[in-house]
Amino acid sequence: MVFIEIPGKKVQGLFQRRVNRFIGEVFVEGNLETVHIANTGRMRELLTKDAKVILRKVNEPHRKTKFDLLMVYHGDTLISIDSKLPNQLLEKAFKEGLISGFEGFSTVKREVTFKKSRFDLSLLNPKTRELALIEAKCVTLVKNKGLATFPDAPTTRGLKHVLELMESLKSGHRGEVFFVVQRSDGRFFRPNSEMDPAFSQAVVLADKAGVRFRAFNCIVKPEGIQLKKEIPVEISPK
DSSP: OOEEEOOSOEEEEEEEEEOSSSEEEEEETTEEEEEEESOOSOOTTTSOTTOEEEEEEOOOTTOSOSEEEEEEEETTEEEEOOTTHHHHHHHHHHHTTOSTTOTTOOEEEEEEEETTEEEEEEEEOTTTOOEEEEEEEEEOEEOGGGEEEEOSSOOHHHHHHHHHHHHHHHTTOEEEEEEEEOSSOOOEEEEOTTTOHHHHHHHHHHHHHTOEEEEEEEEEETTEEEEEEEEOBOSSOO
């Protein structure tokens, strides 16, 4: 599967607290540093006091922070929290023909607008002119027995995307959502109905309408992230 290198000088630190959605405080080499958090999700189970984290040092004069918080250890599991990586992983995988079910699709574009939503990727089959709209979701939460789940906070944006993908089917397009679990211990995926019932209900309706939901876990190392394998998706609890 595809590998995305994460450039830059990496350092370790101990997470202290989250100031807001984008900013946290981390002890780095004995100093309390203000860092940029590359994910606006809650991640309360991960960003706990004194959690070991991996940061990238940034030398850019316009930046208010000198570090990007990229990864966090949960026990022995290293988790990537960068919410931009799923798009990059999937784009590369599609271009290299590594995602099953897309044989014949050769044109890949980023940030494609359909009605009132902007989707992460689109693919076009030049022979049939079939268009597939793809939305990628960053998953960091894994519960007991390897249950990967999304979202970790209510998501009106995610709900909107699922509903708009249902609408896209009426125009003859394909609609698919890929949940990219940015850790290696996710064994199967299920929407987080406890956290966001509206999103989970929309997934059930969209699945019945023909929207496809797929999930992949990842191998995460300080130097980069790699798609590991596709894992089963349970649309609703059994």
